[in-house]
Amino acid sequence: MKTSEASRHINGTFVAGREGDREVLGGYASDLLSDVMANSREGDLWVTLQKHVNIIAVAQLNGLSGIVLVNGRTPEPDAVARAEEAGLPLISTKLQAFDVIGILYSLGIRGRRQI
Amino acid sequence: MYMVDTHVHTCLSPCAELDMHPAALVDAAVRVGLDSVAVCDHNSAENVGAVQRAARAAGLAVIPGMEITSAEEVHILGLLPDLEAALALQSRIYRALPGHNDEEAFGVQVVTNEFAEVLGFNDHLLSGSTTLTVDEVVGAIHDLGGMAVASHVDREGFGIIGQLGFIPPGLPLDAIEISRHTTMPRARALYAPRGEYPILCASDAHRPEELGGAATFLLMEEATLEELRCAFAGKNGRTILGGGRPMEDLALHILDIAQNSIEAGADTIRIEISEAPGEDRLEIKVSDNGKGMDRETLARAADPFFTTRGTRKVGLGLSLMAAAAQATGGRLSITSSRGEGTTVIAEFKLGHIDRAPIGDLETTLMVLLAGHPGIHILFRHRIGKRSFDLDSADLISSGIDVSTPSGLAALRRMLRKGESDLIERRQAGGASGSH
Numbered sequence: 001m002k003t004s005e006a007s008r009h010i011n012g013t014f015v016a017g018r019e020g021d022r023e024v025l026g027g028y029a030s031d032l033l034s035d036v037m038a039n040s041r042e043g044d045l046w047v048t049l050q051k052h053v054n055i056i057a058v059a060q061l062n063g064l065s066g067i068v069l070v071n072g073r074t075p076e077p078d079a080v081a082r083a084e085e086a087g088l089p090l091i092s093t094k095l096q097a098f099d100v101i102g103i104l105y106s107l108g109i110r111g112r113r114q115i
Numbered sequence: 116m117y118m119v120d121t122h123v124h125t126c127l128s129p130c131a132e133l134d135m136h137p138a139a140l141v142d143a144a145v146r147v148g149l150d151s152v153a154v155c156d157h158n159s160a161e162n163v164g165a166v167q168r169a170a171r172a173a174g175l176a177v178i179p180g181m182e183i184t185s186a187e188e189v190h191i192l193g194l195l196p197d198l199e200a201a202l203a204l205q206s207r208i209y210r211a212l213p214g215h216n217d218e219e220a221f222g223v224q225v226v227t228n229e230f231a232e233v234l235g236f237n238d239h240l241l242s243g244s245t246t247l248t249v250d251e252v253v254g255a256i257h258d259l260g261g262m263a264v265a266s267h268v269d270r271e272g273f274g275i276i277g278q279l280g281f282i283p284p285g286l287p288l289d290a291i292e293i294s295r296h297t298t299m300p301r302a303r304a305l306y307a308p309r310g311e312y313p314i315l316c317a318s319d320a321h322r323p324e325e326l327g328g329a330a331t332f333l334l335m336e337e338a339t340l341e342e343l344r345c346a347f348a349g350k351n352g353r354t355i356l357g358g359g360r361p362m363e364d365l366a367l368h369i370l371d372i373a374q375n376s377i378e379a380g381a382d383t384i385r386i387e388i389s390e391a392p393g394e395d396r397l398e399i400k401v402s403d404n405g406k407g408m409d410r411e412t413l414a415r416a417a418d419p420f421f422t423t424r425g426t427r428k429v430g431l432g433l434s435l436m437a438a439a440a441q442a443t444g445g446r447l448s449i450t451s452s453r454g455e456g457t458t459v460i461a462e463f464k465l466g467h468i469d470r471a472p473i474g475d476l477e478t479t480l481m482v483l484l485a486g487h488p489g490i491h492i493l494f495r496h497r498i499g500k501r502s503f504d505l506d507s508a509d510l511i512s513s514g515i516d517v518s519t520p521s522g523l524a525a526l527r528r529m530l531r532k533g534e535s536d537l538i539e540r541r542q543a544g545g546a547s548g549s550h
Contacts, residue, residue, distance in 0.1 A: 031188075033280030034271060052187050052248065054279040076248060 003066040003089040010100045012091035016080045020087030024065045026112040051075040056082040070097045116486035117333045121153040122317035125162040129222035131321040136231040137169040147327030151176035151338035157241045160201035161226045169229035176338035185249045190266035190273040193256035196340045200259040211247045214240030262289035269297040295329040295360045299475045313347040316358030331358040357478025364474025371432035372401045379405030383491040390498045397465040402458035408451040443467035477530045485517045498541045503533040
């Protein structure tokens, strides 16, 4: 499934990086960026409420397939600019994290962190 | 030289203990030998004035501050030039801080005066997050002439690296702070390998007994924000000499003993640290040519409730060192005679699980050599047969003048190299060979 299709299912809107649409290989949810750096995997769609510009760097670093901002959060302007520059899908949805993750899970997207 | 704890809370912080009222905080700070503290309660400065008034008679300098929680749940300390600026920042923060405190859930937020009398309870949700981003928090602090310090960057929760993955490039922080869980050398390597940020060690004390658990040593003329600013920037002869855990690190016990020697009028101090892995032995010896002690004083020297120092009500130094040695099955001995000097020898089992870490000897030497340039220091750190030796009388001939910023930088490089070369050999198991 592509990021854009996942976005439709969670009533998401692209804030940036629409042309960077890519395959979603899994999912990760966390608001601690250090944890995301350590534990997310390439191709994960990341669900968070953090909207600081650092989220873009973290997503790029781990090759994530996109970032979903929950609770209707709009990212900082510098985060939008960086996502646009990087061609990284940045999606905002009014849904809360619990519901977003439930929907993505029902679509077959899974967490892949190895314990 | 100033020993400063730049991050302490009062009973206003919901997570702090009730007995951390201003007078108790000041007593505890003076007892552990602090010259200054910065009062940084969560999102409020309402007890700063009371701490300042409580501290006046004790001669403790109080820097007004606040620990602000950003929208990203990052803790940023604002250190401010005066109470007025702190209260102005507080108004700014209160406007951006939603919610009300629930005392059952988060604890009480006690506003108190300098006599430990309760004036009221703060109703703001001080344990909550403001709606300000880290950039806005740093901006608000700078707008009021303050300095912004990232709190406990070594902690995952509420530390800027834990929350945001890394320190956002371009965020104009004035310094970063480490907790007592990280040593200065490790912090330099991890967070500021190219000297990007000045590093402060602070206790983040929420209880009186935690005060001074970590502290920073600064070379400056007085404990004010402007002097701190110069020290952070290494300007006008001001500098950060180092930091660590005064209650734990042997390096800082050594510093404490050497400072006793200086108080006793010594002009020559010999410090020898001998690690003998083959014999599982660590010996620390500090000897001076000060005025010495008579028999009666000597008998009481390691008693924790005895001190000759005016600045300190309890002589924690020698008693702590004695306890640290005894915890490993070792001992502390003091020999002294009037007019001839004093020698303190502490013996430890090197590999004992309870042996306190040696800590950052660079801090010890920077404080002694830069803070007391008139004192002749002879230093030797020996590991097996190798050693790092330093004689302060040779500094000038090596082109190091500690009264200049370049001299301080050169001294720091020399100490860092000397210690790291020696420790690398220890780690390589290279205790053999000769010096």
